[in-house]
Amino acid sequence: MWPKVLGHEQNKKVLSQFLRGEKSTPALLFYGPSGVGKRYLAQQFAQSFLCQGNPYSEDNCASCKAFRAGTHPDLIQVAQLAPGRELLIEQIKDMSRQASYAPTLSTHKVCIIDGADFMKAPAANSLLKLLEEPPDFWLFILIATDINRLLPTILSRVISRRFDGLSSEDIATILQEKQVENPEILANLAAGSPGKALELSEIDALLWRERALYILEHSREARVMQFIGELPWLEKMPMSEGMAFLEMLLLLLRDALFSKEHITEKLFNPDLVARIDICFASWQSKEIESLMKIVGESYRGIAAKTGSKAVLEALILSINELRKED
Numbered sequence: 111m112w113p114k115v116l117g118h119e120q121n122k123k124v125l126s127q128f129l130r131g132e133k134s135t136p137a138l139l140f141y142g143p144s145g146v147g148k149r150y151l152a153q154q155f156a157q158s159f160l161c162q163g164n165p166y167s168e169d170n171c172a173s174c175k176a177f178r179a180g181t182h183p184d185l186i187q188v189a190q191l192a193p194g195r196e197l198l199i200e201q202i203k204d205m206s207r208q209a210s211y212a213p214t215l216s217t218h219k220v221c222i223i224d225g226a227d228f229m230k231a232p233a234a235n236s237l238l239k240l241l242e243e244p245p246d247f248w249l250f251i252l253i254a255t256d257i258n259r260l261l262p263t264i265l266s267r268v269i270s271r272r273f274d275g276l277s278s279e280d281i282a283t284i285l286q287e288k289q290v291e292n293p294e295i296l297a298n299l300a301a302g303s304p305g306k307a308l309e310l311s312e313i314d315a316l317l318w319r320e321r322a323l324y325i326l327e328h329s330r331e332a333r334v335m336q337f338i339g340e341l342p343w344l345e346k347m348p349m350s351e352g353m354a355f356l357e358m359l360l361l362l363l364r365d366a367l368f369s370k371e372h373i374t375e376k377l378f379n380p381d382l383v384a385r386i387d388i389c390f391a392s393w394q395s396k397e398i399e400s401l402m403k404i405v406g407e408s409y410r411g412i413a414a415k416t417g418s419k420a421v422l423e424a425l426i427l428s429i430n431e432l433r434k435e436d
Contacts, residue, residue, distance in 0.1 A: 112154045115147060116280040121271050125155050136244035141254040142273030145305020152222050152251045159249060160184055160216040173215045183214040189224040197225055199233040209245040218247045227254035234261050241267040275302015292316060299361060299378050313350060319358035326362065327389050329429040338426055344419050352418030356409045360402060366390040367398045397432055404428050
């Protein structure tokens with residue numbers, strides 16, 4: 111079932127049992143890393159749940175047509191207004207007001223609450239009241255990344271299903287279907303998250319990865335300030351690009367450290383392993399670990415809006431100093 115959803119086979123099996131009436135629950139919780147397909151499967155399941163028992167084919171099913179058009183009256187979706195923002199109590203109260211209305215096209219209403227782990231106490235307590243006395247004919251699906259941010263009382267009212275990362279092969283297949291370039295490379299960099307892989311494609315991560323490796327390969331330049339001056343892309347670098355550069359640099363350093371320990375099956379950059387080994391041939395593991403800490407500090411510096419150019423120039427000088435110690 112749900113062939114468009116790659117991976118998560120055990121979760122799909124459990125959800126299919128709900129459709130067959132083998133289990134029933136007023137609330138489900140999908141939790142796990144971001145971008146692995148929790149929301150997508152929730153939406154696919156919601157469509158099947160709302161349309162189950164309909165005697166017509168999907169093409170002629172009014173419920174399915176409304177769902178595909180994004181106008182299904184029995185589907186309610188609550189989400190953060192922006193990434194990292196808290197769900198507002200007004201959003202939960204609005205959902206509560208709708209609880210008094212019966213389904214229109216289906217036998218049930220389905221409410222998907224995305225970012226359920228981003229609620230302050232008032233919103234969380236408002237949701238808890240709904241879960242304690244769920245409206246008739248309602249199914250709640252909560253989606254969260256960090257289960258530890260949810261109230262224990264909410265956790266006690268839901269059936270939890272953990273979602274783990276996908277294989278690189280599955281992620282590459284998803285990227286190929288979306289006609290994304292270099293799907294295999296991006297899949298390896300995404301740490302099991304198709305959403306992350308798409309994000310990396312959008313920010314041109316492979317360009318920043320190449321620039322990060324170039325810096326490492328030329329980190330022993332005698333005239334380091336002249337070397338920095340010959341990097342035109344450092345000028346007026348937006349925060350997002352600075353973050354992308356540091357993220358790719360950190361993955362290269364992590365692979366270099368793993369390679370030193372002869373761990374090759376978990377590399378993020380298997381296509382660059384030869385260049386990485388040559389680049390870090392004379393490095394000690396402790397030097398790589400020191401640089402990883404500096405990169406972390408640089409990341410926080412850019413996040414604090416210190417300025418990407420100044421932060422990255424200081425980072426390059428730090429790399430140069432580390433290499434002089436060889």
